[in-house]
Amino acid sequence: MAIKKVVETGFWERIYLPEVIRGLALTAGHFFRNMAVHIAHLFGFAKDKKGAATYQFPEERRPLAPRLRTLHRLTRRQDGSPRCVACMMCETVCPARCIYIIAGEHPNPQIEKYPVSFSIDIGLCIFCGYCVEACPEDAIRMDTGIIEISSYTREGMFYDLKKLLDLSPIPASSIPATARLEDLRDEREALAKRGRSTG
Amino acid sequence: MNYIIDFLIVGFVFSAVMGLMYILLWMERKQSAVMQDRIGANRATFFGLPTLAGLWHNIADGLKLLVKEDFIPPSGNRFLHTISPMIALFFALISFAVIPFGGVYDLFGYPVSFQILNLNVGILYVFAVMSMGIYGFVLGGWASANNYALLGGIRASGQMISYEITMGATIIGILMVYGTLDLQEINLAQGRLLGGWLPLWGVILQPLGFILFFTAAMAETKRVPFDIPEGESEIVGYFMEYSGMKFAMFWQTDFIETILAAALVTTLFFGGWQVPYLMADGFHFPWGAVWTLPTIAVMILQVGAFLIKVFFFCFLLMLIRWTLPRFRWDQLMRLGWTIMLPLSVLNILVTGLVLVFLEG
Numbered sequence: 001m002a003i004k005k006v007v008e009t010g011f012w013e014r015i016y017l018p019e020v021i022r023g024l025a026l027t028a029g030h031f032f033r034n035m036a037v038h039i040a041h042l043f044g045f046a047k048d049k050k051g052a053a054t055y056q057f058p059e060e061r062r063p064l065a066p067r068l069r070t071l072h073r074l075t076r077r078q079d080g081s082p083r084c085v086a087c088m089m090c091e092t093v094c095p096a097r098c099i100y101i102i103a104g105e106h107p108n109p110q111i112e113k114y115p116v117s118f119s120i121d122i123g124l125c126i127f128c129g130y131c132v133e134a135c136p137e138d139a140i141r142m143d144t145g146i147i148e149i150s151s152y153t154r155e156g157m158f159y160d161l162k163k164l165l166d167l168s169p170i171p172a173s174s175i176p177a178t179a180r181l182e183d184l185r186d187e188r189e190a191l192a193k194r195g196r197s198t199g
Numbered sequence: 200m201n202y203i204i205d206f207l208i209v210g211f212v213f214s215a216v217m218g219l220m221y222i223l224l225w226m227e228r229k230q231s232a233v234m235q236d237r238i239g240a241n242r243a244t245f246f247g248l249p250t251l252a253g254l255w256h257n258i259a260d261g262l263k264l265l266v267k268e269d270f271i272p273p274s275g276n277r278f279l280h281t282i283s284p285m286i287a288l289f290f291a292l293i294s295f296a297v298i299p300f301g302g303v304y305d306l307f308g309y310p311v312s313f314q315i316l317n318l319n320v321g322i323l324y325v326f327a328v329m330s331m332g333i334y335g336f337v338l339g340g341w342a343s344a345n346n347y348a349l350l351g352g353i354r355a356s357g358q359m360i361s362y363e364i365t366m367g368a369t370i371i372g373i374l375m376v377y378g379t380l381d382l383q384e385i386n387l388a389q390g391r392l393l394g395g396w397l398p399l400w401g402v403i404l405q406p407l408g409f410i411l412f413f414t415a416a417m418a419e420t421k422r423v424p425f426d427i428p429e430g431e432s433e434i435v436g437y438f439m440e441y442s443g444m445k446f447a448m449f450w451q452t453d454f455i456e457t458i459l460a461a462a463l464v465t466t467l468f469f470g471g472w473q474v475p476y477l478m479a480d481g482f483h484f485p486w487g488a489v490w491t492l493p494t495i496a497v498m499i500l501q502v503g504a505f506l507i508k509v510f511f512f513c514f515l516l517m518l519i520r521w522t523l524p525r526f527r528w529d530q531l532m533r534l535g536w537t538i539m540l541p542l543s544v545l546n547i548l549v550t551g552l553v554l555v556f557l558e559g
Binding site: 017024030034035053 | 230232234235236237238241410519522523
């Protein structure tokens, strides 16, 4: 079944020229507005306005959502040993099967087990966060804020126990969780407003 | 001494065109970025020097293109494949020989003319040379032994020939009004004032002619919205099998043709190097005030005015290029043959009637 879509075009739209001028006025308006902001930035004015919707990534980062799942880390007990009890919950629940745990007997009978080796193949990980939810000991978290994970070798994507323990959470003091949420909301509203005005 | 002056003027025109092309390569990136709320290329540096808002990217591009493999299709025609970008670039560059970048000035007893070649059929020369440029694109497409490239070349020839007719027909209005084919004479005529205050620029005498000529000139540059020979989403175009500096030569040709279109529009319709009320000895304002200037200041003002006008039209062409979508082939042909050509003939007719009425 063919869908016939009738587009109503008046005389002024069909002769094309006024519409061309309207389009040029729109793009030129964007150009001169953004150019004015860039020039003002050059002289140190109007720092609160943005001349571009883009972020200059390595220097300038978008605020991360507080609940974003980023690179895993293993938490420690007060004495510095891993909190993990090698219960194999995460390894079992992992849909990508990228967690490999070898359990050993812990000297403390209250703890029973500890991971002799705990490694995650980040190259296989799908960042579903099931491991964090399955963990009964709060031993694994995904709050490092590290999102650019890359390596030249497959081995480099293999994070072992020591590497995972040494990672630290994203400093909450640098970007407070509430403020980060507000930033995101403001940004979303600004984008929506811009989309309406130009659409 | 005259040879030295000629040499300097040729150097000036060549460096002005090539320098403007370099700036346009940069503007293409940055202007489109700013128009689309982006930043644009800004990373390349040279030994840790400031990035200069991305100006180094052109040099990085040039270096990359220079060291790239120069690929010639095994079944293609080696000689024509090599020579066709040269043909395209050569004919685009020599069109500037008759464009007056300024008037004739008497500097330290020597006449300095900012026009390399003072032909009395300058405008015909430009059209002839621009038509020759088509061979570069067609041969480039044909010698690549690639059907898509050939299709691009055929489209380029079809489009450029169609729009050259409109361009030529539009020019007739200007020729009738100013009564000469000499571009320098046309420029001089545009310095006259109507009623003592309105400069007799071509756009005032030929408003319809300006719109038609501007559109046709845009089509001649083969850039969006008239980039059907290229059409990177359908066929890659006549330069499909080109790489390295040969590809860059086709690329430069597009930009130089943009400058040529801007220069022609400026020369024919926007007074060329004329600044309103600026005579050979200074400003003569319509309210009677006179501000005398030395010849060298007049020269700098007029040549600067020409370059600024050309730059403005390059900006406008770039703005159009980044605003409008590409025409379809049938839309392009319909626009050229059934709208623009009849309108340009109508323009000739109306101009002729008005001239007969005024003189008769």
